[in-house]
Amino acid sequence: MKMLLIEDDERIAESLAEALADQHYVVDVATDGQAGWEFMETFTYDLILLDLLLPKLDGISLCRQLRSRGHLAPVLMLTALDATSDQVAGLDAGADDYVLKPYKLQELLARIRALLRRGNSTFIPTLECGGLQLNPNAHEATYRNCPLPLTPKEYRLLELFLRRGFHLLTRGAILENLWPFEEPPEEDSIKAHIKRLRQKLKAAGAPNDFIETVYGLGYRLKQYP
Numbered sequence: 001m002k003m004l005l006i007e008d009d010e011r012i013a014e015s016l017a018e019a020l021a022d023q024h025y026v027v028d029v030a031t032d033g034q035a036g037w038e039f040m041e042t043f044t045y046d047l048i049l050l051d052l053l054l055p056k057l058d059g060i061s062l063c064r065q066l067r068s069r070g071h072l073a074p075v076l077m078l079t080a081l082d083a084t085s086d087q088v089a090g091l092d093a094g095a096d097d098y099v100l101k102p103y104k105l106q107e108l109l110a111r112i113r114a115l116l117r118r119g120n121s122t123f124i125p126t127l128e129c130g131g132l133q134l135n136p137n138a139h140e141a142t143y144r145n146c147p148l149p150l151t152p153k154e155y156r157l158l159e160l161f162l163r164r165g166f167h168l169l170t171r172g173a174i175l176e177n178l179w180p181f182e183e184p185p186e187e188d189s190i191k192a193h194i195k196r197l198r199q200k201l202k203a204a205g206a207p208n209d210f211i212e213t214v215y216g217l218g219y220r221l222k223q224y225p
Helices: 010-022 033-042 059-068 084-092 105-119 152-164 171-178 189-203
Strands: 002-006 026-030 047-051 075-079 097-100 127-129 132-135 140-143 211-214 218-221
Touching (some): 002 033, 033 047, 033 059, 047 105, 059 075, 075 084, 084 097, 097 105, 127 152, 132 152, 152 218, 171 189, 171 218, 189 211
Parallel strands (some): 002 047
Antiparallel strands (some): 127 132, 132 140
């Protein structure tokens, strides 16, 4: 899952981005409303965390602009403004939820999970393919009941494969979904992650080509007869 955090307080943004990364989310960070809009116009996000008081373009105006242009990703507003009128204005602008600062991290994470479930009508608690099972709620993966000891990046890569089924994943799609815009990987990082993921699947009993390479195009889960 990929999120956009639009927050002008760098200390809060850094702390929250780290907490979200610990939960296996990929996070892009924008520090003003205009930069947030440019991110939204360029990339696809599963959820937007939006501060209300932002430079260049405030959160209310940005949310209205997003909805008027057809962006449907859930929006969770984060703000210190506690007046009922401010909350009503945020929700009327198109936000899906509203959390007051200072917030409790566990409550915020629970609200995020609820919005992601609500925003995805095809949400499946457990993803499965050919003996491979992945539980997005517990962040656990197994192959024929054998636990897979995955790093956070390997877990997100495997989840991305399972959510795409047997469809091809290009290098660009993997980059967009697994790495924040500000932290592009080294040239061979994708190949290295695919190799380690294959090794761990093989160690659990999966076929060598469980993830197959489509040369010149990308990767996909192999569909067995």
